[in-house]
Amino acid sequence: MERQGMVIADSPLDKDAASSVAQSDVAYSQxxxxxxxxxxxxxxxxxxxxxPGPERANLTALLVLSVYAALCAAVYLFPRCQPRWSRGKLRHRLDVAVSVAVVAAVGPAEIFPLVFLLFAIVVASLRYGLAEGVRVTIATVFLYYLAAIVTLPDVTPARLLLRAAVLLAFGRVIAQLGEMHILAARRQALLREMNQVANPRFxxxxxxxxxxxxxxxxFLADSCLLLLDDHDSGAHALRTVRACGPALAAADPIDPALARAMLPAPHTQVLLYMRPWCRWGALGGCALGHGGxxxxxxxxxxARLRQLADLLGATAFISAPVSFGRGKGRIYVAARTRHLGRGDALFLARIAEQGLRAIDRIDLLDRIASDAAGLERKKIALDLHDTAIQSYIGLQLGLVALCRKAAPSNPLAADxxxxxxxxxxxxxxxxxEARRAxxxxxxxxxxxxxxxxxxxxxxxxxxxxxxxxxxxANVALGDRLxxxxxxxxREGISNICRHTEATKASVALRCSGTMLRIDIINPHGAHAPPAFQPRSLxxxxxxxxxxACVRQDGANGTIVSVEIPL
Structure with a gap:
């Protein structure tokens, strides 16, 4: 089901991040x-x-409710000592199970059990979204109907079915509202993260x-592509990011014909394509544009969007125009499943309009800084040549002259x-170094x-x-980093060579998530060196x-670890 608003989308969501944020809110949990x-x-x-009625309440159900009320009071009064059942999805699922005792103790004819059941659905939906909300709704309706039949065999089945149908409908609506709530939070988090780009130094x-x-x-997609043209040269560059791909995706030049195929007219429209279920009909498919x-x-x-989907190797894709610096182009999100919708396409346009502006500013500052750094490097190279290199050349000439004066039998000749x-x-x-500068x-x-x-x-x-x-294998650093x-x-190896008696060393580079770790290791023998901190590193x-930090391992080795956020 698709909707035109920017708040509602029909893509599946990863609820873990959103639910963890919700559960970390102490005020909300309380x-x-x-x-x-x-x-x-x-x-x-x-x-x-x-x-209700002349008979007494179900004593077993009343006992279950009393114990559960005591546990709820303990969780509320002592939030720092919460048991396992009060955390995660087990909390609202236990509410659904206890609802059987509520129906048995109070009776299905009362409105109060329905309020208790709707509360469990609301908590599940607002924390974990549509899928969990629907599961809890179905379990709630089933247990409600089963408890009513077992505890009150004389109740009219038609009335129970009516109540169950109403509860099922309300539960589905509440689950959809919870999905919208989590989706809005995830979209805000994404736009916030887009403004917190990677280290601009790199x-x-x-x-x-x-x-x-x-x-x-x-978007839980298989690939994301950015195609941009160069305003000055007219060339096109394509940058592709895939699932489990390298940490650094460079912009590769592409053929002009391929660029024209990936830039369908009109260039200002937001595109949505979904391949039909069968080749002979349009059932389940769509080819839409938004804008103008x-x-x-x-x-x-x-036909044009189908060719583009074949080119991307996708069953569905969304695309939005991008204006980046002096160049223009398109951003694509392609997937092999059919979960992308209109709301996703419109939100992608919002990302292209707002989320990429921070990177555009970094690109401009990067070019300015690169030009200034280039001039500074040339000055440093000239200073390096006039001071250090010339001095070392003089030292070398002096050493050569000294070697010629020394006889071959001189014990210092080899040194x-x-x-x-x-x-x-x-x-x-x-x-x-001067040439590289x-x-x-x-x-x-x-x-x-x-x-x-x-x-x-x-x-x-x-x-x-x-x-x-x-x-x-996953270390992709790029030029600057x-x-x-x-x-x-180089500094770490130089320290080992000049300040230790080690005859071997190792350098290990690893990328894990958003962190680069460099371990420079050398054996120190039987006696560990005193604590130190390499100032230059x-x-x-x-x-x-x-x-940077220094630690000793269990194999008589000294490890200098440097961690750099990416």
């Missing part, structure tokens, strides 16, 4: 506990003081990838040759891993320390929003 206590105590009083690629992944996960002067849903070219070699390596490294950062993670291995080989050749590089991590690893990690 209010629910208070209402539950009032209803349970009222049920006991009605069963004792206002029981460039536009990581920020855009994080934003597209949030959109894909929100009428600002309403209207039929769109089904002097080693010093000359080390000076040559330092000069080459400084020249590499003048030019652009190396592209790709392959260049990053190659630089790490070169640093490890240099440590072994110069200091005799064998360094093992262990980079996880890769350059920062390379400096951190800590300052670099702090500049990236992370932290």
């Amino acid at each position: 209010l629910v506990a208070r209402i539950r206590l009032v209803l349970t105590v009222s049920a006991v009083l009605v069963a004792v003081l206002d029981h 460039g536009i690629d990581r920020s855009m990838t994080a934003a597209l992944e949030r959109v894909r996960a929100f 002067a009428r600002a309403a849903w209207a039929p769109h070219d089904p 002097l040759d080693k010093l000359v070699s080390m000076a040559a390596d330092v000069i080459a490294q400084l020249r590499d 003048c030019g652009a950062a190396p592209a790709g993670d392959t260049m990053f891993l190659a630089a790490l291995r070169r640093q490890a080989a240099r440590a072994q050749a110069t200091y005799g320390v064998k360094v093992r590089i262990d980079a996880g 890769g350059a920062e991590v390379l400096q951190i690893v 800590s300052e670099r990690a702090s500049a990236l929003g992370g932290a």
Whole structure:
């Protein structure tokens, strides 16, 4: 079922995040506990003081209600010592089970049991949405009908069926309202997260990838694509984020013909396509566009959207126009299931209009900062050449002259040759740094891993320390973060070579969720070193929003851990 409003959508939702937020609200939980206590105590009083009919109340049901009322009072009075049954879905499901005792004790003819049952449906729906609300509604109606037949065999079945039907209808409506409540909370949370983009120090690629992944996960889709054109060159670039894909999705240039196929006219419309159930009819399918002067849903070219769905490999997709900087394009959310609706498409347009603006501002600031940094790097490279490199060249020439004066039988000849070699390596490294400062950062993670291995080989050749590089398969850093991590690893290896007697070390890089962890490990022998904190590594990690710490493992090793949020 589809609706045109932006608040209602028909996509399945992941209720875990929304329900955890709801349960963490102490005031809301206390209010629910208070209402539950009032209803349970009222049920006991009605069963004792206002029981219908000449016979006495069911003593077993009354005992169950009394025990449950005592438990509800304990939960309300001592919220910090809540038992397991008062947390999660077990809470309202237990309310449904206790409703049998309410019907048995009070009687199905009274309005009070229906109020108690509706309360359980409301709590389940507002916390967990449509699916849980419907399950609780069906269980409530079944138990209500069963308890009434067992406890009161003389009751008219038609009256019970009428009450059950009314309860079922009200429960379904309440569950839908709970779905809308959770959906609105999730949409607000998504827009808030879109404004809290990834660390801008790491460039536009990581920020855009994080934003597209949030959109894909929100709609429970298989992929999310962003197609943008370059206003100056007219070229098109496509960025694709898939489920369980890499943490960094770069913008790849695409053929102009493919770009035209993915930009159907009119370019300002919001699109919704759902493939029909069968090829010979339109049952269950739709091809709609929203926008323009009428600002309403209207039929769109089904053949064109069907071709686009085949291109995306999807059964259904939604799309909205995007204006990003000086470029324009479209954002697509594609799925192999049929759960996307009109509300989803309109909310995607809202995301494209509001949620991506923060990334657009970061892109602009990134270009300004890159230009300023480029000029500053050139100045630093010139200063580096005029000061450090020239000085090391002079030192190297002096060492070479000293080696020529020393006879081959001189016991210091080998050490002097080693010093000359080390000076040559330092000069080459400084020249590499100067060239890299003048030019652009190396592209790709392959260049990053190659630089790490070169640093490890240099440590072994110069200091005799064998360094093992262990980079996880999911480590995708990009240019900026890769350059920062390379400096951190280089500093860590240098500390091991200069300040320890270790002959081997290892560097492990792992990405878990939104955190990059770097472990630099070296054995310290039988005696652990005194507690210390590497100042340079800590300052670099702090500049990236992370932290560095030192700990000792159980295998006589020292571990310097650096964590950087992504």
